[in-house]
Amino acid sequence: MTTTIHHDQALNWFVRLSDADAPEAAWLDFQAWLEADPDHSKAYDLIEQVWVALDDDAPANVVAPIAANDAGPAPRGQWINRAWLAPMMATAAAAVMVVGLWPEISGEGRFTTYSTDDAPREIVLSDGSRLSINRHSDLRVRIGARDREVTMAGGEVAFDVTHDASRPFVVKADDHEVRVLGTAFNLLDHGDRFSVGVTRGLVAVSGRAMPQTVRLSVGDQIVHDGAAAPVVSHVDPEQASAWRDGVLVYRDTDIGTIADDLSRYLNKPVSVSESARALRFTGALRIGDEATMLRQLQDFVPIRATRENDGIRLTARGAG
Known part of the structure; x- marks a missing residue:
């Protein structure tokens, strides 16, 4: 205790x-x-x-x-x-203990919905916080007198939160929650994949499937795919939201993760064959249309992209 x-x-x-x-x-x-x-x-x-x-x-x-x-x-x-x-x-006086009840936390203000299609969007909230919303993202925002809340229904957002100790800033994404007072971080929520990368300040990440709250400082990143335990690593702080500069940066990343990114940017399912699952990639892909992004991937990785039905399948080059 x-x-x-x-x-x-x-x-x-x-x-x-x-x-x-x-x-x-x-x-x-x-x-x-x-x-x-x-x-x-x-x-x-x-x-x-x-x-x-x-x-x-x-x-x-x-x-x-x-x-x-x-x-x-x-x-x-x-x-x-x-x-x-x-x-x-x-x-910072010592705590005084008495018996009572937990107060009900009242919410204020209405939620405003923001959605993007094939192009990112920049918004400034009433508290001065800036949100860079990546393509194919959906979120609701409420700025109240006592708290600030964002609920994500999927997508990716780079947050630059204005410091306000009297109004904590909370982001909810499926079973995860990110709490900050004033900081900058990138949050991705797509399918079973959830990640947070911090570029300034400190954030606290919690989740129903996480054994304990994880605090991240500058350069820290947490990735949780839903099935496995969350993985915390240290990356270049600028890498967390490099997409805002038109590039996707990878370091020894498995093809499955890259396929997941492609499915978000191309807005169609991208699957990986068994022959390509062991492949990994370090480098950067320039964000563009489908032909551009697939051509870059095939130039950098021994992989072949073929169109199947309404999606794309990635197969190791030379595999049957």
């Missing part, structure tokens, strides 16, 4: 990182603190939960949790009075 010392440290980190001008070194130090002890992560998660749950319209005696265990929400008896939350955040 987390201790009062851990909660005090978590509060100090929350206050420090609420500064929009917090340097990159502070985020790196924070990441090191999180990784030093599992209880650090639990304590910080609870501070974020308290902040999100704070509702100025709620009665002063409504309370929010200040402790949790691995099984889920905090048990009764480990709560903090919401009326003391603001000065606690300002002074």
Whole structure:
């Protein structure tokens, strides 16, 4: 169980990182603190939960949790009075425990739907956040007074989120959730494939099939295909959203993943034969029409692309 010392440290980190001008070194130090002890992560998660749950319209005696265990929400008896939350955040005072109920988090504002077809789109939200929406993407956005939420129905978006500690920014994609305060990251949600790559700041990724929340800092990337466990790796931060510059960058990537990308860009199924599954590719493909992208792939990889029914099949060159 987390201790009062851990909660005090978590509060100090929350206050420090609420500064929009917090340097990159502070985020790196924070990441090191999180990784030093599992209880650090639990304590910080609870501070974020308290902040999100704070509702100025709620009665002063409504309370929010200040402790949790691995099984889920905090048990009764480990709560903090919401009326003391603001000065606690300002002074990082020790938590006070009282008994109460979890406040209902009210949503505000309406969702606005954004969809793209064969061309990407750039939008600026009312909070100043910028979204670069890749082709064949669908999402809904709601900017409220207490929180900001994006629900993706599929596709790819590069987020540049305006820092606002009072309004956490949450992106939901199928069974996954990404939480940030102010950062830049790329999120892909296509079929069973989900990935997040961070170019600035820090994000927390959680999911129904993930054993625990994963925090990513600059250059970190998480990939989850639904069946296997999530894989976290370190990549060039600019690679995460290279598609905005008209290229797809790969490093020792299997053909199945490239086929999945092609199916999104060409808007048709691209399958891989057994003969080609072992092939891998390192390099860049220029985004273009079907003929251009298939020609590049065949120039770089010993593969043959043939059209089958309404889709495309990739086969190793020389295979029957």
